Structures are given as C-alpha cells and as structure tokens.
Amino acid sequence: xxxxxxxxxxxxxxxxxxxxxxxxxxxxxxxxxxxxxxxxxxxxxxxxxxxxxxxxxxxxxxxxxxxxxxxxxxxxxxxxxxxxxxxxxxxxxxxxxxxxxxxxxxxxxxxxxxxxxxxxxxxxxxxxxxxxxxxxxxxxxxxxxxxxxx
Amino acid sequence: xxxxxxxxxxxxxxxxxxxxxxxxxxxxxxxxxxxxxxxxxxxxxxxxxxxxxxxxxxxxxxxxxxxxxxxxxxxxxxxxxxxxxxxxxxxxxxxxxxxxxxxxxxxxxxxxxxxxxxxxxxxxxxxxxx
Numbered sequence: 001x002x003x004x005x006x007x008x009x010x011x012x013x014x015x016x017x018x019x020x021x022x023x024x025x026x027x028x029x030x031x032x033x034x035x036x037x038x039x040x041x042x043x044x045x046x047x048x049x050x051x052x053x054x055x056x057x058x059x060x061x062x063x064x065x066x067x068x069x070x071x072x073x074x075x076x077x078x079x080x081x082x083x084x085x086x087x088x089x090x091x092x093x094x095x096x097x098x099x100x101x102x103x104x105x106x107x108x109x110x111x112x113x114x115x116x117x118x119x120x121x122x123x124x125x126x127x128x129x130x131x132x133x134x135x136x137x138x139x140x141x142x143x144x145x146x147x148x149x150x
Numbered sequence: 151x152x153x154x155x156x157x158x159x160x161x162x163x164x165x166x167x168x169x170x171x172x173x174x175x176x177x178x179x180x181x182x183x184x185x186x187x188x189x190x191x192x193x194x195x196x197x198x199x200x201x202x203x204x205x206x207x208x209x210x211x212x213x214x215x216x217x218x219x220x221x222x223x224x225x226x227x228x229x230x231x232x233x234x235x236x237x238x239x240x241x242x243x244x245x246x247x248x249x250x251x252x253x254x255x256x257x258x259x260x261x262x263x264x265x266x267x268x269x270x271x272x273x274x275x276x277x278x279x280x
Contacts, residue, residue, distance in 0.1 A: 004182060009189075029233040038229045046225055055225075062221075070204065073182035075189065079252040079264045082245055083271045089241070089278050095165065111277030118270030121263055129259035 006127055010075065013068045017081070018088030019078050020065035026092070027058030076127035083122045155230055163227040167240040170223055172247040174216030176255050181209035183256070242272040 006014075031054030038045045049055050072081045090112050096102040105111075155163075185191070185203050192200040204210055227236045249268040252258040260268075 025233075025237060029228055029237075032225060032228040033233075035229060038226065040226070046222055049225065066217075070178065070182055071188050073179050075187045077258045078179035078256060079249050079258050079260050079268065081179075081263075082248055083267045085191075086241070086245065086271045086275060088179060089275055093278055107277045111274040114270045114274030114277065116274075118267040118274060121270065122267035125261070125263045129261075148174065 006076075008071070010127075013071050014081070016068040017065055017072055018086075019091060020068065020084040021085060022088045024058045024061035024065055024091045027054050027061060031055035031058060077129055080122055080125070080127045083118055086115055087119045119139045129143050160231055163223070163231065164236060164239050164243070166223040167220055167227055167236070168243045168247055170216050171220035171244050172251050174213050174218075174220055175244075175248055176251045177209055177213030177216060179213075179252070179256055181207045181213055182190070184209060186195070238276045238278065242275040245272045245275070 012024070031052050032049065035045075035049055035052075038049070049057065070083070072085075076084075091110055093104060093108060097104045181204075181219075185207055188200050188203075191203050195202075224236070224240070227240075245268050249260055249265065253260040
C-alpha cells in the first residue's frame, strides 16, 4: 500500500483519463456511422476510416487518454484505475443533460448513482496494493500446541 | 443496420472487443508496474527518460498490440452495431474481466471493496448507456 492517498496532480491525471475516453469514443461513433458497412473481406477500408475528421479527432482524444492512463497505471492498480475512470461516463451524461438539454431517463439516473457510489467505494481504498501473498500460516496458531508439555 | 445482425454475431463482435482489450490492459498494466512511477522517473531523467523507459519495455508493446486489435474490433463493431449497445456492453464487461484478470495475472489484491465497486460500476455503465 505504497500510495494510500493520491496527490492532487494524480487526481487530475485520473480526471483527464476519465474525460478523454468517452469523448474519444463518441467521436469514433460519430465518424463510423455515416460510413458504408465494412466487411472483414476489405480491412483496408477500416484503415482508410482512420483518416476521416471525426475518427482522427477521436484518435487524438484517445491518445490523450492513453498517455494519462499509462501514467495512472504506473502508480495505481488496474482494478483501481478502471472504475475510477468510468466516472467519465457520468460526466458525459451530466453534460448532455445540463448543456445539451437531453432528457435523462430514470434508468440513466440510476446508472449515474451506481457509478458514483462504485467510484466512491474504490477511491476510499488504497490506489496500489501489494501482490496477494500466498496463504500465510499464522504463527500464533502454532504457539499453544508447542507450549503443551510432553 | 443493427436489426439485421444476428444476436450471436453481435455477441461475438462484443466478445472480441472485450477479450482483446482485457489482454491489452493487463499487459499494459504489467508493463507500467514493472517500469515504476512515471512521475518519479520524469523527476529524475526528464520527460525523455520517462518516454524511453516506456518504449524500451517489451511488455508495453505486447499490450499496445492487443489494444490496437481491440480498437479495430471496436471500429468494426461500431460500423455494424449501435453505440448504445457496443459502448455499455463492452465497457461494463471489460470492467469485470479486468478485475478477474487483475487478480489472476497481476496478483492485485482485489478485495471485497473492489469487487463490489467493479459490479456497481458495471451495472451503472450498462444502465447509463442502454
């Protein structure tokens, strides 16, 4: 448990990871939808798609995500970083509600609540754990038997 | 477009994204763990030193290869399926497969708190984007 508390700059790295990933995915979706269906027989079309504006913007955001994600992984566990960065989905949902005025269904509010609780849960624990030890036998358990006179 | 895709094919597309991204994330996490704290490396050897440390790690390239595979699997899936299905399904399933893989391969101490958190976030992501 080398890093029980993260520094402010480390929270900023997690926030950047959280924001860039969903925005990048949205750009990819926006870019892929207008394209004609691509079959596995023509993988070259998939490569060509990379150079369209929305896909390129999505890739730029995902590169930002990847840089901050790698930095986060260098001081925190994968099982800490992933739930923490899932908070980005909440940010995007709230932005769409209050900025774009999109309606949010009850199920989505429930999703926001669950993610927030889940992230709060994992964030309270240590960011980096030591590798799990193989079963450590408790020495105390052996002591009374040894103490028994023969 | 989405309605013409058989459910099994859609599941296979999502499974390809989930499995390749889990492999990529676990390998990348293993690489970053072996390299050490990037902030400290940057403080000692500057940004170039930090980039060199990452780029000279073979595990990192193995991870990036799988993440690239996951990326193209995602592009392929997005071309045939709706984002509202692909994004929540792959994101939430990846959380669970990563928790399992993190425990098995990275020997992370996935305690009850992290399991509960992974499942809460998993259901939350699904509800949010469904």
